[in-house]
Structure formats: C-alpha cells, structure tokens
Amino acid sequence: MTDTVEDVRKGLPSASAFGRLALCPGSFMMEKACPEESSPAASEGTLLHAYMEQLLTGEPWEGTPLTAEQVELCERALRLLAGVKEKILDYPDAFFSLVSTEERRFLSDWIEGGEYSGQWDALFRVGSDLLVLDWKFGRVDVDSAEANRQLEALVPLAAQKANEEGIIYNGIYAAIIQPRVAGPASVTFYDDEAISQAEQDSLAVARAAMDPDAPRYCSEAACRYCRAKAVCHEAASMVEQASLIATDRDKWELFSPAEKVQAYRLAKTAKKWAAAVDYRFEQDVAAGLIPGFEMAPGRTSFTVTDPSGAFSALNAEFPDEVTAEAFAGCCKVGITELDRLVHAARKAADPKATTKASREWLRQLLAEYGESKTTKGSVKEVEGGAA
Structure with a gap:
C-alpha cells in the first residue's frame, strides 16, 4: 500500500513549495482542494530521484529500466556531487559519509505556531560539517542555493536530525545539483546564526500559509x-x-x-x-460534468517501428517498385533514437564516452546526409534588466 502525498505531509506545508508560498501564502489553502496532477517530466523526476538513491545506498535497482541518456544524466549528477565534495572538504583526508536519503522530517514551533515538513534527497557528514542535498532534474535553472527557499527550509530539519542523533557539526552546507543545467552545483553555507534564522524564516512561511485568510499574490x-x-x-x-x-x-x-x-x-x-x-x-x-460538451475522439496515427521488416514485406509484394532506395526515400531517421543507438555503441567501446561527444561525432559523420536547423531562441532574464 502506497501513502498519498497528503498522508506523507500530514496536510502541512512542504519545503518543496516554499519558493511559491513565500510569494503567495494564500496558494497553499487553495491547492489543498485541487486534485493532484501528473506529467511525463514529474514521472521522470520521480524515477531519477529513486535511481540516485539507489546509487548512493548501493541497493540493487528494481525499478523501471533507465535509458542510456538517463543513466548518463545520473552519472553527471554524481560527478557534480564529487565537485561539491572537493570544494567543501576542510582538509584532504576528511571523511564524507552518507547519513540518510529521501528522509522526511517535521519541524514545529509550539510557542509562535507554525509547522512544516521537508524531505532532503541526501544528507552527508562532510568532515566537521553536514551537507544537505537536493537533486533537480528539470531543464530550467532554479534559484541558487543561497536564495533557494526549499533548501533554507531543509537546513533546520538537518540540524534537528543531527541534534537528535548526537552528530556534532560546525555548520551545514546546502547544495542544488542540476545535471541538465550547465555549470557546477550551487552551494551555500549556514553557520549557527544562519541556521537559526533559516528556522525562523521557514516557520514564518509555514504560519502564513496555514492562515485561512492568507492573501494571494499573483505573479x-x-x-x-x-x-x-x-x-x-x-x-x-x-x-x-x-x-x-x-x-x-x-x-x-x-x-x-x-x-x-x-x-x-x-x-x-x-x-x-x-x-x-x-x-x-x-x-x-x-467525466460528463459539462452539458453541451463532449470529448472528441483522438486521432489515430500509425508508425512503422520495424523498418527492416516493413521493407521485406513490401519488397516481397512489389520487388520492382519498392526497392531499397525507394523505401529509404519514404523514411525519416529519428535523430534522438539514433543518438541513443550510437552512444550505446560508443559507450560499449569506451566507457568514458559522453552523450554530448557522441552527438557531435554522429553529426560530423552524417553531415553530408542531412541538414542542421537552429530553432528560435528563447527569452532569458539576466541581471541588470528592466524592473
């Protein structure tokens, strides 16, 4: 039996939503009445988080098989974690050990009020400090570790666990690793004063969100x-x-x-x-709840998934008309699938081969057989722009 998200969070604000709740506290109560929504991106994120947990704990993987691209994405996440480790170790031989993964904890303020939960992806002991980690597998860059409200809310929970279990630490590092975003991981550090401030600020967000009359601010x-x-x-x-x-x-x-x-x-x-x-x-x-409307049937498409078999069948029927050259003229090569095939072959020959290098190699090899197109760029906000 699987717990629902509501059961796991006990109906309380969760650190993962604190970036939004800090901007619009009233959205929490409104969302409680809304159904959960799923998407391919969310499903992939759940899968990759589970796989990363398996990589960190060493447990055998029994979930859905990952594509070669997804496996390499997780390997890049581990390389980024190694970069964080190298950056924050206070001396070369300092230990780096896993404390827990995917652990949800609750924090309450019985005097001022306020309660929330949060779940880190991994918590480590790093020399004389702790490191709380959050994987982000999306393609959009999120707030930096220093400005990230989710990480800020996770830090007091990590401190709570350490204090309960007698783990001595000087401070807590917080890091966001985004393997689909260029550049190193984003890391920040919380000393005792900053940890205390993070607790106060996070509980204040939770209090505001739990207020039935909390205002809503749209942006x-x-x-x-x-x-x-x-x-x-x-x-x-x-x-x-x-x-x-x-x-x-x-x-x-x-x-x-x-x-x-x-x-x-x-x-x-x-x-x-x-x-x-x-x-x-x-x-x-x-669901039949809107009179005068109904869902039109979706369009059925047909895709040849076995080109070799399809050619053999058609060539047997029309050997003079459906030649190999004529059949090839009807085909389009899915470059994404070809990327995966070629990368798997290169990876088997060279374990250090990367997806990016395989893509570049393939495009150079096939340059005379295809064409490259550049899509329209997207707007990206930078510092110093108009307010």
Whole structure:
C-alpha cells in the first residue's frame, strides 16, 4: 500500500513549495482542494530521484529500466556531487559519509505556531560539517542555493536530525545539483546564526500559509507550478489586466522597457492560467460534468517501428517498385533514437564516452546526409534588466 502525498505531509506545508508560498501564502489553502496532477517530466523526476538513491545506498535497482541518456544524466549528477565534495572538504583526508536519503522530517514551533515538513534527497557528514542535498532534474535553472527557499527550509530539519542523533557539526552546507543545467552545483553555507534564522524564516512561511485568510499574490513566478491558478480570482484578474495592458497608448513602441517587461510577464502568466483552465475543463468534460460538451475522439496515427521488416514485406509484394532506395526515400531517421543507438555503441567501446561527444561525432559523420536547423531562441532574464 502506497501513502498519498497528503498522508506523507500530514496536510502541512512542504519545503518543496516554499519558493511559491513565500510569494503567495494564500496558494497553499487553495491547492489543498485541487486534485493532484501528473506529467511525463514529474514521472521522470520521480524515477531519477529513486535511481540516485539507489546509487548512493548501493541497493540493487528494481525499478523501471533507465535509458542510456538517463543513466548518463545520473552519472553527471554524481560527478557534480564529487565537485561539491572537493570544494567543501576542510582538509584532504576528511571523511564524507552518507547519513540518510529521501528522509522526511517535521519541524514545529509550539510557542509562535507554525509547522512544516521537508524531505532532503541526501544528507552527508562532510568532515566537521553536514551537507544537505537536493537533486533537480528539470531543464530550467532554479534559484541558487543561497536564495533557494526549499533548501533554507531543509537546513533546520538537518540540524534537528543531527541534534537528535548526537552528530556534532560546525555548520551545514546546502547544495542544488542540476545535471541538465550547465555549470557546477550551487552551494551555500549556514553557520549557527544562519541556521537559526533559516528556522525562523521557514516557520514564518509555514504560519502564513496555514492562515485561512492568507492573501494571494499573483505573479509569473508564484503561479508557475500552482495547481490552483485555474480557480484563483487573483490569477483571473491578472489575465484581465494582461488584456488591458495597452492603456491609452496603442503602439508597443510607446511602452517603456519596464512596461514591456510587465506585459511580457503578464502574458506568460496568462498562458499558464489558460493551460490550467484547459486541463481542468477537459477533466470535467471527460467525466460528463459539462452539458453541451463532449470529448472528441483522438486521432489515430500509425508508425512503422520495424523498418527492416516493413521493407521485406513490401519488397516481397512489389520487388520492382519498392526497392531499397525507394523505401529509404519514404523514411525519416529519428535523430534522438539514433543518438541513443550510437552512444550505446560508443559507450560499449569506451566507457568514458559522453552523450554530448557522441552527438557531435554522429553529426560530423552524417553531415553530408542531412541538414542542421537552429530553432528560435528563447527569452532569458539576466541581471541588470528592466524592473
């Protein structure tokens, strides 16, 4: 029997949502009434976290088999962890030992009130300090370790465990490892004073979130992963504001840079709100709850998964017409699948081969047989931009 997320967290705020709850405390109570949602990215994240736990503990892997790309992603995560270890060891021969993995703990303030839980991905003893670690397998860069509210909330929980189990430490390092994001892991350090402050700040976030009258503040960052935005009045108001952004000027060129940034962020929030409404509406239509609407049948597609077998069958029927050259002209090679095939072959010959190197090697080899296209770039916010 598997516990639900609600059972595990006991209906309390969780550190994983603190980045959002610090921006919009009222979103916690709204989300409690919303159904859980799943996605391929979330499912992959769960799988990779479980696999990383197995790598750290040495237990045999009995879960879903990983692709070669996913295995290499986890290997990169371990290399980034080795870089963290090298960076923070206070002397060369200091020990580095695993304390626990995927452990959820609760912290309460019985005087001021407030309670929350958090689950670290790994906790280590590192010389005379501790290291609390969080894996992030998404493709979008998250807040740095120094500014990350989830890590900030995990640090007091790590201190609590160490104090209960008699583990002596001088301070706690907190690190975020993002193997899909370029660069080293993000690491910060908490001394005794910072740990105490992190506890106070995190309990304050929990208190505010548990307030039935907590205010809601809509923004692109706050609404990004909130399941309640489809039913949130503030989100709907922001969408309306996005539609009226032109005010009394009807030319984009007349907007100031700050106004253009505001319009851009409103538009991004509006898109996420619309997607959330679509998802909830489709669920209700599928359940027969919306009179006058029904789900149209999906389109059926057919894909040849065995090209060799398909060619043999067709060539046997039409040997003069369906030649190898004619059949090849009807085919498209899936470059992602070919990347995996070639990388597996190169990896077997050279265990140090990387996915990136295999991709580059394959594209050089096939340069005369294909073409490269560059997609449109995406907007990336940098420091010093318009407020």
